[in-house]
Amino acid sequence: MSSPNNFNIISVGNELLNGHTLNTNLHILCKSIENIGGFVSRAYIVKDDFAEISFALNNSISDDSFWIIFSGGLGPTYDDITIEAISKSLDLPLKINNDALDMIKAYYDKLLKTKIISNYNLTTTRKKMALFPIGGIPLKNNIGTAPGMLLSNSNKKIICLPGVPVEMQDILNCEVIPLIKSKIIKKFKKEIIVSLNGFTESDISPILELLNFKYPDVYIKSHPKGFNEGISEIQLVISSVTNSLSNSSDRVNEVLNLWNEMIKKN
Amino acid sequence: MSSPNNFNIISVGNELLNGHTLNTNLHILCKSIENIGGFVSRAYIVKDDFAEISFALNNSISDDSFWIIFSGGLGPTYDDITIEAISKSLDLPLKINNDALDMIKAYYDKLLKTKIISNYNLTTTRKKMALFPIGGIPLKNNIGTAPGMLLSNSNKKIICLPGVPVEMQDILNCEVIPLIKSKIIKKFKKEIIVSLNGFTESDISPILELLNFKYPDVYIKSHPKGFNEGISEIQLVISSVTNSLSNSSDRVNEVLNLWNEMIKKN
Numbered sequence: 093m094s095s096p097n098n099f100n101i102i103s104v105g106n107e108l109l110n111g112h113t114l115n116t117n118l119h120i121l122c123k124s125i126e127n128i129g130g131f132v133s134r135a136y137i138v139k140d141d142f143a144e145i146s147f148a149l150n151n152s153i154s155d156d157s158f159w160i161i162f163s164g165g166l167g168p169t170y171d172d173i174t175i176e177a178i179s180k181s182l183d184l185p186l187k188i189n190n191d192a193l194d195m196i197k198a199y200y201d202k203l204l205k206t207k208i209i210s211n212y213n214l215t216t217t218r219k220k221m222a223l224f225p226i227g228g229i230p231l232k233n234n235i236g237t238a239p240g241m242l243l244s245n246s247n248k249k250i251i252c253l254p255g256v257p258v259e260m261q262d263i264l265n266c267e268v269i270p271l272i273k274s275k276i277i278k279k280f281k282k283e284i285i286v287s288l289n290g291f292t293e294s295d296i297s298p299i300l301e302l303l304n305f306k307y308p309d310v311y312i313k314s315h316p317k318g319f320n321e322g323i324s325e326i327q328l329v330i331s332s333v334t335n336s337l338s339n340s341s342d343r344v345n346e347v348l349n350l351w352n353e354m355i356k357k358n
Numbered sequence: 359m360s361s362p363n364n365f366n367i368i369s370v371g372n373e374l375l376n377g378h379t380l381n382t383n384l385h386i387l388c389k390s391i392e393n394i395g396g397f398v399s400r401a402y403i404v405k406d407d408f409a410e411i412s413f414a415l416n417n418s419i420s421d422d423s424f425w426i427i428f429s430g431g432l433g434p435t436y437d438d439i440t441i442e443a444i445s446k447s448l449d450l451p452l453k454i455n456n457d458a459l460d461m462i463k464a465y466y467d468k469l470l471k472t473k474i475i476s477n478y479n480l481t482t483t484r485k486k487m488a489l490f491p492i493g494g495i496p497l498k499n500n501i502g503t504a505p506g507m508l509l510s511n512s513n514k515k516i517i518c519l520p521g522v523p524v525e526m527q528d529i530l531n532c533e534v535i536p537l538i539k540s541k542i543i544k545k546f547k548k549e550i551i552v553s554l555n556g557f558t559e560s561d562i563s564p565i566l567e568l569l570n571f572k573y574p575d576v577y578i579k580s581h582p583k584g585f586n587e588g589i590s591e592i593q594l595v596i597s598s599v600t601n602s603l604s605n606s607s608d609r610v611n612e613v614l615n616l617w618n619e620m621i622k623k624n
Contacts, residue, residue: 110398111388
C-alpha cells in the first residue's frame with residue numbers, strides 16, 4: 093500500500109547520464125524529504141525520451157510510493173519533454189493552463205521592467221511551458237521561467253520540478269515541502285554520527301549486525317573513510333525516525349550506549 | 359538488441375536515498391563510459407534490499423544494455439548484499455572464490471606488514487567478501503578489501519564495484535575500462551562548449567530545434583546558467599561521437615558554423 097511518507101524520484105536529462113552534470117538535485121531532494129520524515133524508496137535517472145520517462149512513471153505508479161517527483165525537462169527547448177511524456181503516458185491531453193501562462197508572462201514582465209530584456213513575444217516556445225495535462229496545477233517558480241506542476245493521478249501525487257538547481261530548490265522549498273508536510277504522517281528524526289579510528293569495517297561488522305537485529309527500526313550504518321596516517325577511519329551513523337523527537341533520541345541513545353559497551357570489549 | 363556500447367548503472371545504498379551521500383560514483387562512471395564512446399542509457403538508485411536490487415537487475419537484463427554496472431554493497435557488513443542479491447536473482451549459488459579470497463588475504467597481509475594491524479583472522483565476515491556466484495571473476499581492488507566482480511550472464515556483462523569512491527575508481531580504471539575497451543565498438547568523441555550571454559533559452563530554442571532536426575546524430579543541448587549582473591548566461595554543448603576523431607570534429611564544426619550564422623541573424 094502506498095504511504096504518504098513514501099517517495100520515488102525520477103531525474104530526467106541526457107546530461108545526467110553522459111557525465112556532463114553531477115545530479116545534485118537528487119541529493120537535495122532526498123535530504124529535504126528525509127528531514128521532514130519521508131523516505132525515498134527508489135530513484136531513476138532517465139534520458140529526455142518519451143519511452144524512458146513513461147517507463148519510470150509507470151513503475152512508480154505501480155509501486156508503493158505516494159509521491160512521484162520529477163526533476164528536469166520543463167524548459168522551453170525541444171528536448172524538454174517531461175510534461176508531454178507524462179501527459180502521453182497517462183492519456184491526459186495537454187492544454188494551455190492559464191495560471192501557468194500568467195506566471196510565465198509575469199516573469200518576462202519582470203525582465204522587461206528591470207531592463208534585462210527590451211521586449212518580448214509570447215512565442216510558441218514560451219507558451220509550451222504552460223502546456224499542462226488536464227488537472228495539472230502550476231507551482232510558482234520565483235527564479236526562472238518554467239512553473240513546476242502538481243498532478244493528482246491514480247491516488248498518487250506527481251510533482252514536476254525544473255532541472256536548474258536554484259529553480260528546483262526554490263519550488264521545492266516554497267511550494268512542495270509545505271504540500272508534503274500537509275499530507276505526511278509527521279515524523280521526527282534524531283541522528284548522531286560517531287567517528288571511529290583504528291578499526292576496520294570487518295572488525296565492527298559483528299557488532300553492527302547484532303545492533304541491527306536488536307534495533308531493526310534504527311538505521312545503523314558504517315561508512316569507511318579510508319586511512320589517515322596509517323589509521324583506519326570509519327564513520328558510524330545512528331539514526332532514528334519516530335513519532336516524537338524524544339522517542340527518536342531515546343532510541344539513538346540506547347543504540348549508542350550498547351555500541352559503546354560492545355566496542356570497549358572488542 | 360543489446361549493443362556493446364550500451365550501459366545500465368545500478369547504484370546500491372540506503373545512504374544515497376536518505377540524503378547522506380551525494381552519488382559522485384554515478385557521475386564518474388557516466389563520464390568515464392562516455393569518454394571511451396559508450397553511453398549510459400538508464401540508471402537506478404536502490405536501497406540495500408534484495409527485492410530492490412533484483413528489480414533493477416531484471417529490468418536491466420531485459421532491456422538493450424550490454425553492460426550492467428553495480429556500485430555499492432560489496433563490503434563486509436551485514437547490509438552489504440549486492441552480490442548475494444544478484445546470486446539469488448539469477449539462481450546461481452554462492453561459493454567461496456579462491457582468487458577473491460587470496461586478494462582479501464593479500465590485503466590484510468599488507469596491513470600487517472605495514473603495521474597498520476598487529477594480527478588478523480580470516481573471519482566469516484571477511485570471507486563473505488569472497489563469496490561469489492558460480493562463474494563470478496574477481497576484479498582486483500588496490501585500495502581496499504572487497505574485490506569487484508565480473509559475471510557473464512544472459513549475454514550481458516554484470517560488473518560489481520565497491521561504493522567507496524576511491525576503491526570504485528581504482529577498479530574502474532585498472533580493470534573495468536580495459537575490459538570495456540576490448541568489447542566496445544570504438545568511437546571517438548569531439549565536444550565543444552560555447553558560452554552565450556544575453557540570450558534566454560526561449561530565444562535560441564527555435565535554432566536548437568532546427569539544428570537538432572538537421573543533425574540528429576549530433577548532441578546539441580543548452581544549459582541555462584542564470585543571470586550574471588543582469589545578463590542571462592547559457593552554456594551550449596555541441597558533441598559528436600563517430601568512428602573517427604576527424605569525423606566527429608567535422609560534425610561539430612558544421613553545427614557550430616551553422617549555429618554562428620543563425621545566431622547572428624537573431
